[in-house]
Structures are given as structure tokens and as C-alpha cells.
Amino acid sequence: MTIEERPVAAALGASILASIAFAVAFALHAGDGWLGATAAIACAGICIALGYWGLRLAPQTQVTEPRESFASEAGDDVVPPVSRGGLLWLLGAACAALGIAAIFPLRSLGPRGDAMGLRSRWRAGMRLVDPDGRPLDASSLNVDAVVTAFPEGFIGDEASQVVLVRVPERLIAYSKVCTHAGCPVAIYRAKERELVCPCHQSVFDVLDGGRVLAGPAPRALPQLPINTASDGGIVAAGDFDARVGPDDWDAT
Amino acid sequence: MIARLVGWLDARLGTAPFVRSALRKAFPDHWSFALGEVNAYCFLILVVSGTYLALFFDPSDAYRSTVRLSFEVEAGLFVRQLHHWTALLFVAAILAHAARVFFTGAFRRPRELTWMLGVLLCGAAIFEGFAGYSLPGDLLSGIGLRIADSVALSIPVVGTWVSGLALGGAFPSAQMLPRLFVAHVYLLPAAIAGLMLAHVAIIWRQKHTQFRGPGRTEANVVGAPLFPNYALRSFALGTGVLAIVCALGAIVQINPVWTYGPYVPWQALSPAQPDWYLSWLEGALRLSPAWEPHIFGHPIPPVFWPGVVLPLVGGLIFFLWPFLERAATGDDREHNLLDRPSDAPLRTAIGVAALTAFAVLTAAGADDVLSAATYVSVFTIANIFRVAVVVLPLLFGAIAYLLANRGPRDARAERTRIIRNAAGGYDEEPVA
Ligand code: FES
Numbered sequence: 001m002t003i004e005e006r007p008v009a010a011a012l013g014a015s016i017l018a019s020i021a022f023a024v025a026f027a028l029h030a031g032d033g034w035l036g037a038t039a040a041i042a043c044a045g046i047c048i049a050l051g052y053w054g055l056r057l058a059p060q061t062q063v064t065e066p067r068e069s070f071a072s073e074a075g076d077d078v079v080p081p082v083s084r085g086g087l088l089w090l091l092g093a094a095c096a097a098l099g100i101a102a103i104f105p106l107r108s109l110g111p112r113g114d115a116m117g118l119r120s121r122w123r124a125g126m127r128l129v130d131p132d133g134r135p136l137d138a139s140s141l142n143v144d145a146v147v148t149a150f151p152e153g154f155i156g157d158e159a160s161q162v163v164l165v166r167v168p169e170r171l172i173a174y175s176k177v178c179t180h181a182g183c184p185v186a187i188y189r190a191k192e193r194e195l196v197c198p199c200h201q202s203v204f205d206v207l208d209g210g211r212v213l214a215g216p217a218p219r220a221l222p223q224l225p226i227n228t229a230s231d232g233g234i235v236a237a238g239d240f241d242a243r244v245g246p247d248d249w250d251a252t
Numbered sequence: 253m254i255a256r257l258v259g260w261l262d263a264r265l266g267t268a269p270f271v272r273s274a275l276r277k278a279f280p281d282h283w284s285f286a287l288g289e290v291n292a293y294c295f296l297i298l299v300v301s302g303t304y305l306a307l308f309f310d311p312s313d314a315y316r317s318t319v320r321l322s323f324e325v326e327a328g329l330f331v332r333q334l335h336h337w338t339a340l341l342f343v344a345a346i347l348a349h350a351a352r353v354f355f356t357g358a359f360r361r362p363r364e365l366t367w368m369l370g371v372l373l374c375g376a377a378i379f380e381g382f383a384g385y386s387l388p389g390d391l392l393s394g395i396g397l398r399i400a401d402s403v404a405l406s407i408p409v410v411g412t413w414v415s416g417l418a419l420g421g422a423f424p425s426a427q428m429l430p431r432l433f434v435a436h437v438y439l440l441p442a443a444i445a446g447l448m449l450a451h452v453a454i455i456w457r458q459k460h461t462q463f464r465g466p467g468r469t470e471a472n473v474v475g476a477p478l479f480p481n482y483a484l485r486s487f488a489l490g491t492g493v494l495a496i497v498c499a500l501g502a503i504v505q506i507n508p509v510w511t512y513g514p515y516v517p518w519q520a521l522s523p524a525q526p527d528w529y530l531s532w533l534e535g536a537l538r539l540s541p542a543w544e545p546h547i548f549g550h551p552i553p554p555v556f557w558p559g560v561v562l563p564l565v566g567g568l569i570f571f572l573w574p575f576l577e578r579a580a581t582g583d584d585r586e587h588n589l590l591d592r593p594s595d596a597p598l599r600t601a602i603g604v605a606a607l608t609a610f611a612v613l614t615a616a617g618a619d620d621v622l623s624a625a626t627y628v629s630v631f632t633i634a635n636i637f638r639v640a641v642v643v644l645p646l647l648f649g650a651i652a653y654l655l656a657n658r659g660p661r662d663a664r665a666e667r668t669r670i671i672r673n674a675a676g677g678y679d680e681e682p683v684a
Contacts, residue, residue, distance in 0.1 A: 032330035036502015039330075043495035047488050054484030063477045064467065065278045067459055067588060070362070110416040111425075118422060131518065148518045158423070158517040176518055181402035181537065181555050182423070183395055186520035198522035199399060200538040201620065201630050214631050216537065218544035218554050247544065247551040248405040250412050 004057060008049045015045025118159035118177065118245040122224060127152040128164065128173070128234040138228045141166040144190040148176060151236065159244050162224050164234070165206050167193060171234065173224040174210045177245040178202060180217035195221065218247065275479035280462040284356075286489055287349035291373075292452075293490040294342035295444060297497060301335040302384075302437065311433035312426075314389030315514040322510070334501030339381050341497065343529040346374050354573070354603050357591035358461045361584060364574040366458075369451045371571045376444050378529055383436040385507065385527055389429055392507075394515025396526055398423060399537070403559035408552060424517065463590050470588045523620035535616030536562050539638050597656035605649030612641045 001009055018041035025034040082088060128136045128149040136149055141164075149162045161176040163185060174195065176184050183199035188206075194213060195204040202215030210221030222240035229235050243251055262268040279285070308321040308328060321328040350370060353359055359367035382400070386393040401423045404415045420427040459473045468474050476482045500506075512521060526534050536558035545552050569576065577599065578584055593600040615622070616637040623630035668680045 026326060029326065032327065032333075033502050035327050036330045036334070036498050040495045040498035040502065043491045043498055047491035047495055050484045050488035050491065054481055054488060058481050058484060061477060061481065062474055063276055063278045064472050064474045065276075065459065067471050067473060070458075106417060109418075109420060110413070111419075111421040131516075156516065156518075161518045180542075181399040181559075183398060184518050184520045186518075187522060198520045198524060198620070199395065200534075201634065202542075203631075212542060216540050216542050216554050218542045218551075246402045246405065246555065247553045248411050248415075249408050249550045251551055252549055 008053050008057065011045045011049035011052070013045075015042045015049070018042035018045060120175075120240055120244050121151050121154045121157055121160045122236045122239045123151075124236060124238045126236045127229075128162065128226065128236065129155065131155060136164065136234050137232050138171060138234055139232050141171065143168055144188075146188040149173065149234075163188075163195065164226075165193075165195070167206060171226060171228070172206060173226050174204070174206075174221040175224065175240055175244045178217060179212075179219040179221065179246055180215070182246050185221065275477065277456075277478045278459070278473045278475035279478060279482040280460050280473060280475035282463060284352040285460070286486075287345055287352055289486055289489055290345040290493055291342060291349060292448065293493045294338050294345060295448065296490075297338045297494060298335060298342060299441065301331050301338065302441075304331050305335060306437050309387070309433075311387065311430040314387060314429045315509065318388035318390070319510050330501050332501075333504070333506050334497050336385070336506045337500040337504070338497045339384060340528060341493070343374075343377050343381055346370075346377055347529075350374060351603070351607070355591075355593045355600060356461070356463075357587060357596060357599065359574045360587040361574070361578070362458060362586050363454075363461070366451055366454045367574055368571055369447050369454070371567065373444060373447045373451065374570075375567060376440055376447060380436065380440040380444060381527055382530060383432050383440060386432055387429060387436060388507075388509045389515055390507075390509035391512040391515050391519055392509070392521055392524055394424065394517075395520060395524060396530075397428065398517075399555075402553070403555050406553040406556040407560055408547070408550065408556070424515065459588075461588055461590050463592075468589065470586070473588070523618070523624060525618055525621065528614065531615075531617030532610050532613035533559065533563060533617075535613035535619070535637070538619060538634060539613070539616050539641060593652075594656045594658075597653050600656045601649040601653035604652035605645040608645040608648040609641060612637060612644055616641070 018038045022035060022038040022042060025031075025038055129152045130136055131148055131150065133152075133155055135152070136147060141147070143166055145166045147164050149164045150157060151160050154160050158177065161184065162173045163176040164171060164173045165188065174185070176186075178185050178197040178199065180197065180200055180202050183197050185195045185197045185202075185204065187196040187198055188194075189196060193206045195206055195210070196202070197204075197215065197217065200216050202217035203213040204217070204221045205211045205213050210223055212218070212220060219242065222242040222244055224240050225237035226234055227237045258268065258271060262271075305321065305328075308317065308325050310317040318332075322332055323329065353367065353370070382396075386397050386400075401415055401419065404418065405411045407414055415423070418431070419425040420431070460475070462468050462473055462475065465474075476485075513519070525531060537555060540554055540558040542554055543557075544554055591599075616634070619633045619637060620630055622628075623633050626633075668682050671679050671681060673679050
């Protein structure tokens with residue numbers, strides 16, 4: 001080994017050692033940090049060796065290649081003439097028809113029937129329960145308390161989720177699905193009595209029918225009419241006053 | 253040994269002439285030419301590490317199997333983090349490579365096709381990355397998918413169909429992650445591999461572009477031979493990339509889904525950011541106005557403009573750039589010698605403006621983080637960005653134009669060489 005080869009040999013040697021260390025680290029359950037560190041050193045050793053070899057040891061030759069020009073006389077004779085041109089049209093039509101026919105099975109990818117769109121489950125008289133299924137109790141909510149509620153029996157149903165806010169004198173329930181792009185409207189700012197969507201920071205006025213105060217949401221949050229039942233529970237007095245969630249072409 | 257193998261193959265396939273010329277192929281020396289190679293190495297690393305992960309991942313039990321493969325599979329967390337870091341680097345290297353090609357005019361005739369394949373690659377890589385980080389079924393990525401579905405739903409006329417065919421039902425459907433998995437491990441990687449192959453095959457056939465310099469003309473290409481010089485350097489680059497992502501995967505935590513929890517529709521995270529290459533769309537969604545016009549009684553939701561129109565129109569301009577520029581300049585000649593950015597001030601200005609807009613939107617995608625860090629209200633920050641996204645691209649574009657127009661003097665002047673002649677005097681001769 002000549003003197004100038006030594007850095008390359010040293011780097012490759014270090015790489016071999018690191019690879020052995022990788023195997024040992026795995027066998028000893030040393031953890032992902034050790035695996036990654038040894039693998040990084042093993043690769044870096046080869047990288048340094050090859051880099052030094054390519055930039056310092058190998059003679060720095062230059063080659064010059066001529067460029068061919070590709071443009072040849074692309075005349076009419078490149079594609080041999082096809083007789084029976086009429087059949088060619090028919091062949092094209094058959095292939096196109098086959099292609100269109102093959103699109104139909106794609107329909108199976110879609111939903112059956114008309115299961116599309118967000119459909120709220122709320123009906124008058126349904127109880128509001130928390131995400132664990134416990135019925136909500138009006139008297140247990142202090143001013144500025146915020147809870148997520150579902151209709152009893154439909155826990156986790158995206159379209160029916162409600163954010164219930166206690167303001168002085170009143171309980172107010174809004175759809176928790178942002179009318180911008182459907183994120184849960186999960187932030188409540190008690191001082192301003194505003195609901196804020198964490199996704200693109202649309203702001204809704206709790207005291208004014210969920211009106212949009214700022215941000216890209218185009219519509220107010222749909223409000224759920226609610227009543228307090230005789231046992232202190234909270235029940236819906238009907239469905240939301242507007243369509244839930246972001247609009248699409250079919251929302252009219 | 254190698255000689256015998258080559259001989260064995262040559263006797264059967266007649267490959268020797270090709271191998272002989274291939275090993276002497278010229279690769280121009282410039283660091284910026286390595287950016288495209290970084291992409292190829294990233295893709296290889298992604299395929300290998302992704303295959304390993306796919307053996308442990310179950311899309312019908314996405315969140316739990318992700319946590320399990322992170323904590324119970326030996327080396328699982330390391331490979332998962334390495335995979336994610338490589339994906340981030342992959343898109344970054346694609347953009348850097350595209351910028352190099354753009355600012356040097358390497359997309360001009362005869363390389364329009366290479367450019368268009370590259371733009372498709374960029375799009376496929378972004379979709380692939382989004383599909384990948386949405387797979388674990390965690391709260392952060394679930395919200396990202398929710399937004400993506402709203403964007404799909406916003407498309408006029410066909411939106412509900414697009415969303416329904418993609419998800420097989422209303423969001424979040426049971427088929428969502430299994431389908432995303434098929435796209436992520438099969439459809440998109442196959443598309444990327446095919447596009448990459450075509451991209452490289454055309455480069456091989458047309459030979460590389462090169463910067464101006466002594467002995468370099470439109471009719472030749474000067475550089476290091478593939479073997480051994482260039483091969484050594486290129487493999488050094490590949491192992492270097494691997495070393496970096498190994499170190500990142502081992503040391504720097506990324507996407508710790510167990511701190512987010514599984515996706516449930518009524519929970520959210522704040523602040524929340526997508527992977528960096530989607531932050532510009534997130535920023536556009538945040539800055540866009542709450543404008544919802546109606547056409548024949550049908551609403552056009554506000555996410556349609558930033559979520560669909562912006563990337564589509566931007567991507568189309570990007571895709572067709574070689575032809576747009578030719579239409580503007582009327583220059584239909586072949587170009588194998590590269591421009592410097594100062595050789596085409598207007599192109600440089602447009603590129604700088606586009607990059608600035610991209611950067612501003614990307615930063616706007618993190619306005620909640622900026623707000624938390626600066627105690628300035630997020631709404632004020634959003635308003636500042638609304639102004640910046642218009643003003644800064646114009647400003648930086650104009651500055652780039654002025655700088656490019658002045659240019660370094662040697663780029664404009666005829667370059668000459670001074671030679672001492674036999675009589676002891678000096679001759680000046682032009683350099684190509
Ligand atoms: S989803 Fe609520 S602001 Fe965008």
C-alpha cells in the first residue's frame with residue numbers, strides 16, 4: 001500500500017468496523033440510536049474512501065465526445081404505408097370502445113347507493129352525550145365550559161359532532177365541523193367568546209349564531225337547537241339550522 | 253474476473269462495444285449536476301427501506317401497527333425515521349435540481365421532453381410523500397386527509413364523484429387507508445420508477461449539457477469519463493446521502509405519531525403542519541379569502557382556488573415552460589451549452605419571483621407556529637403574509653432582473669486568451 005492510498009484504506013477499514021458494530025448492536029438490542037449511528041459511519045467511511053479515490057487518486061482525465069445530431073430526414077417513409085386504411089379507423093373505434101367499457105367497473109370503487117356527504121343524525125328529543133357516552137348535564141357546566149357532544153347512540157359520528165359552549169345565561173351548540181375544509185373546530189377563546197378552527201384559523205362568533213369573524217370559512221357554523229330536559233339533561237330540539245361541513249357542488 | 257464476465261456476456265449478447273463506449277461517456281464537472289443523482293439515490297433508499305416497513309405495516313390496523321413497528325420491531329423506528337427523512341430530502345433535491353435546470357436554461361430544445369418528465373416526477377413524488385405520511389392513521393395526518401377530501405369535494409361538477417371513488421364512502425371510510433397503501437407502495441412508486449427511467453434514458457441518449465468553457469462547444473461534451481472517475485464520485489455521493497439519512501433516522505425524531513394519538517374526527521392538534529413540501533398549499537388555504545361564488549345555484553367552495561386551481565395552473569405553467577419561453581423569445585435553436593442566470597435576466601427574474609412566492613406561502617403554512625413564537629396574533633401574521641405574497645415576489649423578481657442585467661462582466665464580454673508568440677510579442681485569440 002502506498003502512502004497516498006492510506007486515507008482510503010483507513011476510511012474503508014473504519015467502515016468495516018462500523019458494519020461489524022451494527023451487527024453487534026442489533027444482536028445486543030442496543031436500540032435504534034446505535035443502529036443508525038453505526039450504519040451512518042459505515043456509509044460515511046465508504047463515501048469518504050470513494051470520494052478521495054475519485055478526486056485525488058484516480059488520474060483526472062477528461063474526455064471529449066462529439067455530439068451526434070439526431071435530426072434525420074424524417075420523410076414519409078419512416079412508417080411503412082398501411083393498406084386498408086378504412087379498417088384502421090375501425091380498429092381505433094374498437095379500442096376506444098373497449099377503453100370506455102373498462103371505465104365502468106371503476107364505479108364499484110365508489111359508495112353504494114347515495115352514502116355520500118355528511119348527514120347529521122340529530123332529531124328532536126335526542127340526548128346530548130359526551131364522547132364516552134355519558135349524558136351531559138346542564139347544571140354541571142360552568143360558564144365558559146366547552147364540551148364535545150354527540151347524539152346518544154351515534155358516538156363518533158363525524159357529521160353529528162357538536163361543540164357545546166356555556167356562556168352566561170345560556171347553552172349554545174354548534175356543529176364542530178368547520179365550514180371551510182372540515183376540520184374539527186377545536187379551540188375556544190373564552191375572553192372573546194370565539195371558536196377558532198386550528199387548521200386555517202377561521203374564527204366564529206359564539207354569541208352571534210356562529211358568524212364568521214375572520215379566516216377562510218365561507219359560512220357560519222350550523223347551530224343545533226337545544227333544550228334542557230326536566231332531569232337536567234340536554235336534548236336536541238331539532239336538526240342543525242344549516243347544512244353541516246364544507247360545501248360542494250351538490251350542496252344547494 | 254471482470255474481463256471474463258464482460259467476455260462471457262459479449263459472446264452471448266454482443267455487449268462489448270456498448271460497454272466500451274459507455275465506460276468512456278463524458279460527464280461534465282459541475283457540482284450542480286449531482287442534484288439529479290441525489291434524487292436517484294433517495295429513490296433507491298426509499299424503495300428498500302419502504303419494502304422493509306411494508307412487511308410490518310397493516311393498513312387496516314394502521315395506527316397500532318405503526319406504533320408496534322416503531323417500538324417492538326428491532327430497527328423498526330430507525331428505518332421508519334430514515335424513510336421519512338429520505339422522503340423529505342427526495343422532494344427537496346427534486347426542487348433544487350429543477351431550479352438548476354431552470355436557471356441554466358437546460359430545458360431548451362432538444363431537452364423539452366426531459367423537462368416535462370421531470371415535472372411529472374416532481375408531482376408524483378409530492379403525491380407519494382403525502383400518501384406516505386398519511387398512512388399511519390394518526391391524528392395529524394388524519395386531519396390532513398380530511399382537508400384533502402374537502403379539496404377534492406370542492407371541484408365543480410365532479411367533486412363528489414372524485415371523493416366517493418377515492419374513498420368508497422364518506423370520509424373517513426374504512427377503505428381509505430388500504431387504498432392509500434396500494435397507491436403508496438405500488439402505483440406511485442411504479443410511476444416514479446418509469447418516469448425516472450425515461451428521464452435518464454433521454455439524458456443518456458442526448459448527452460449532458462455543459463457550461464461554457466475552453467474547448468466546449470455546442471457540438472461536443474467535455475467531462476470526466478464514467479469509469480473510473482465519475483463512477484467513484486457518484487458512488488461516494490450515494491453512500492454520502494445514505495450516511496446522512498442514517499444519521500438523521502437515528503438521531504433526529506420525526507413524525508412521532510404516538511404523541512399525536514390515533515385519528516378521531518372530533519379532535520385536532522394546534523399548531524399543526526404538513527410535511528414541508530405541502531406547506532405552500534396549506535399556506536395558500538390559510539391566506540385565501542372566504543369567497544364562495546355560486547354558479548347556476550351550485551357553490552364553488554373557497555378551498556377550490558388555493559387547493560385545486562393554484563397547484564394545477566402552477567404545475568401546468570411549470571410543465572409547459574420550455575414552450576412558453578420559446579413562444580416568448582422565438583428561439584428554437586438547439587442548446588447544449590448552458591446559460592448562466594445572468595444570460596437570461598427575464599427568465600431569472602420569473603424564476604426568482606416564483607421561488608419567492610413558494611417560500612412566502614410555505615412560511616404562511618406555519619403562521620400558527622410563528623404566532624406562538626412571536627406573540628403576534630395569528631390574524632395579523634396572516635394579513636402580513638397576504639401582502640407579502642404579492643409584494644415580495646415582485647420585489648425580488650425585480651432585484652434579480654437588475655442584478656442579472658448588470659451581470660458579472662466576464663459573462664458579457666468576449667473572452668480572449670493572450671499568448672506570447674515566437675517573436676516575443678503578444679497575440680490575443682478568442683476563446684470558445
Ligand atoms: S378547516 Fe377550519 S379553517 Fe380551514
